[in-house]
Amino acid sequence: MSTVTATAESAPVRVRPRRRRLGVVGSVGLTFLILLAATAVFAPWVAPYNPEETSGGPFEAPSRLHLLGTNDIGQDILSELIFGARISLVIGFLAAIVAISIGTAVGTVAGYFGGWVDTVLMRAVDVVLVIPFLPLMILLAAYLGPSFWNIILVIGLLVWARPARVLRSQVLSLRSLEYIDAARALGASAGRILRLHVLPGVISLSLAQFILAASNAILIEASLSFLGLGDPTAKSWGSILYYAQVRSAFLTGAWLWWVLPPGLLITLAVLGFAFTGFALEEVLNPRLRGMS
């Protein structure tokens, strides 16, 4: 990883006019996100049925009553998908908050203090980056038990490493700026400098990292739910696919309305976050500009 960062830093600097807009990619991403968020917020008004209630026969094909058919116990799949947006987005959002809090703290402290603090923290980052993350999450989820908060915690505890690394390099370049030196010379404490002078400088970059972490978290939540380790009381897009798998929906014609839509929605959400995050990162981090 250090080799990659080194290459990026020694790359020829391309001077380009500063961009303030998100660009086409960012706007497309943001549009996806707004559509999905609106669906989640207005789910009770948009959804034709209550997804927890039996509103038809089991394994019904799409009809005018059930646009995407019904599942194995007669629940409306379209309504499940609409309400599923709530669970998937909220878990992704909260897990990203956990990840970005740890990542910002670790990255800022490591970058600002340097020395052995930096060495220890970056070793920890390397450990998290090397370890096969999904098996580790499965192990933790199996022990802690599948619940809403445990899933968020497990994902958050394993997604902070990349943000920490990115924010650390931002702090490293901030640290050598003159106004920070001036504050230090005036006798400001490390806590005061971090709070008043360093954090404001990294906050926008950590927003971009937050969005990328959220896209990662949504994908991981889907995998965990698909393996039966999601919150059993809440239906996310991943757990809809879990039931489709358990009931072998993909061996029948039902794959078209039971398997295809949830996966497309997950992809749409992940893409929405990723596009927005990349565009934002590019606006905020001049070194990346012109590379994609």
Added chain:
Amino acid sequence: MVRFLAGKGVQYALVLLFAVTLNFMLPRMMPGSPLVFLAGEDVGFLSEAQRTDLLRSLGLDQPLWRQYVRYLGNLVTGNLGYSFQKGRPISEIIAERLPWTLLLVGLALLAATLIGVVWGTLVAWRRGSAFDLGSLGVSMFFESTPSFWLGMIFIAVFAARLRWFPIFGAQTPGVSLAGWAMVANTAWHLALPLATLTLITIPGNFLIMRYSMLNVLGEQYIATAKAKGLAERTVIYRHAMRNALLPMATVVMLNLGFIASGATVIETVFSYPGVGRLLYEAVLNRDYPVIQATFFILTVSVIAANVLADLLYPLIDPRVRHAR
């Protein structure tokens, strides 16, 4: 060179220590008796005397540091514990499963790296073209798609509908084949899981290769090579791609954790008898010793592959070889 390897060595030792210690602590830190996690939920039916016996035979009556020493000793001698659900030593089960995972992951890694490198190189050369933008779009899609879902779609279309490939397993059960017939049968079963794992691994390689290649193409020696009137192919492959490949070596290895994770869900979807599928079965059966052993083996595999890459890396990058 020696410092480079020593630094890496410390890093891998830390990863290993973390994995082993986590495995050791988890069953002992959870509320309730560690017996439930180490010997199965049936211990609830045991008499008091039987419980004490079991605790003693597992060494759970000793101080924590002694248990830890004993635990490490077991790992070093290849004793991964006992699966109470399957009633067999775990090392035996893993020995059966690991070759399938290595086959799947090894081939996916190879294919995804080759395709990613060539694709990224060509796209960077035509930067900004419709081919470039289309490629970026396609790779972003596969990067954002859940791998298990892609697998389910492949089964639905190519196995259930078109019947070109089998729906599950690594070999046709109940048929004993030998020689080329066996190889063909294995390859036929491997095709869909391999395609899925390769497809979700390509985007990462492709995006990094494209980025690295764009950096190299901005260098002056490329302009020189073009000015000399060298053929386009020569400039792309002999001057640009060789240098752009260097960061790839690191990225491919960093991807291993990702591929191991991908293999876990993909083996589950295709009922492919590898270590990842074993992990899923163990989760279903709450067979904690197996969950832990699988996590341990996957971590060790990733580290082993990293060490191998670090030893090979100086061969492709002379700067590392001669650095002091």
